[in-house]
Amino acid sequence: MSILVYTESENGTFKKAAFEVASYAKAVADQMGTSVTAVAVNVNDTSELGKYGVDKVLNVSNDGLAKFNAKSYASVLSQAAKQEGSKVVVLSQSADSKYLAPLLSVSLDAGYASNVVAAPTSTSPFTVKRTAFTNKAFNFTTIDTDIKIVGVSNNSFGLVENSASASSEDFSPEITSSGVTVESVDKVTDKVTIADAEIVVSAGRGLKGPENWGMVEELADVLGAATACSKPVSDLGWRPHSEHVGQTGKPVASNLYIAIGISGAIQHLAGINASKVKVVINTDPEAPFFKAADYGVVGDAFEVVPQLIEKLKAFKAANA
């Protein structure tokens, strides 16, 4: 009966999103009067999960799962849900979890709600709040099947600490073969990704050319932030496509989003509106971004950004 939560990891350690989905699962478990069981794949030390409300960890340790594979991972979760008799499965909205969720949904005959941003508003009927129309609206959705899958948007629920401790047991599911083989992974490991970042520094066509991105990267460095860009910037080849954010690019749901030389077109805003605090730096006081932002500086990025970097460095030194 327990709530099952998939706690994602990378190189043997949990991602931050794992603690957020665990916190979410705990909230659902409290609402439904049950406990939380986590599935962890190839994680060295799972004890930290207790802090976020997990009662029991199913530890899967298998070389066949060394690389993420949607089909095989969905099958592991499906077997875990069956073993535990779970009626609710919680997962994150990372690229990997979004990949496996629809597969899991079919194999468990479970209805799935993606982009969920709050704890269920009711557990009978099971109702969740999700974003739709690329953050232009919320949709209260019921999941009507016996088993339910909830995909929780990153940074939407936050971390909630509990003073519990988690027991741990080995879980050895059958590993299903997959018709999709991962040949190679090309991943920047020394940079924060847009999906995981708490702060995103983004720049647009106002920066005039790719040679001016040094200050954007430096600002991101100081803040421990990921870098992003508007669509024309990636279309022009100034920055890689993977940095393109917005309605047709990557979604951003960071705590802080800093937009430099970005006008704030509706398609851009739609994709970044889920960020909690928005700062805009733009020479044009009429730029639409000022209507969407919390803080704004009307000024030239080439003057403002280098100064801001200095101020932030000083702030960090003072608060270190």
Add this chain to the structure above:
Amino acid sequence: MKILVCISHVPDTTSKINFTDGDTKFDTNGVQFVINPNDEFGLTRAMWFKEKQGASVDVVNVGGPETEPTLRKALAIGADTAIRVNAEAKDGYQVAKELAKVVKDGGYDLVIAGRESIDYNGAMVPGMLAEMVDANFVTNCISLEVDGTNAKAVREIDGGKESVSTTLPLVIGGQKGLVEESDLRIPNMRGIMMARKKPLNVVEPNGASTETGTVKFEKPAPKGEVTLVAPDNLDELVNLLHNEAKVI
């Protein structure tokens, strides 16, 4: 190779989003509908397979008669046949179930869908469909090559990309990268004329049920005024971000 491109019919990206019927229905009044951008990249890649590898390309939508102009546009871009499953699209599961029947009946080798639709943002249909028809599945697909029954694809992952090999039958969830923006085709006069004569077959649904339901929609709370900070007073910005917003 028989290719099916799944087309979702969505409000243009500039649309103002409003609701009617006590906030339970999307208000289509004055809204311009387009091919879902992710599907347009997929359709354009399908055209490449048609021209370079002799593939046939059909397009499909699950929806009411109002989606036919969107399907005609896909025909004008170059698809051979359009299929409309005559049912209101209610949730990802129901749509996937209806599409599964089309895929089985038509014996398609490759199904190109979008990573997600920009209206419901479900990111559900392609994966569910793949599982229902027992096909391989790659989503967030930014590159696809097919050679016989073998396929190579690149998938965007958080912080990078991943190259995979797989085999047909295959379903992909595509996005920008499959083709570039500059490769997208605006239908020309000849394409539009030809599209009028191409078949648009309306098939009856098999009456798939739903797994989820909409209770109501809600718009985000209106935003407060922006706090402006003078460019020569950036200490104040740092202070606000630290003490007021508490994000640094």
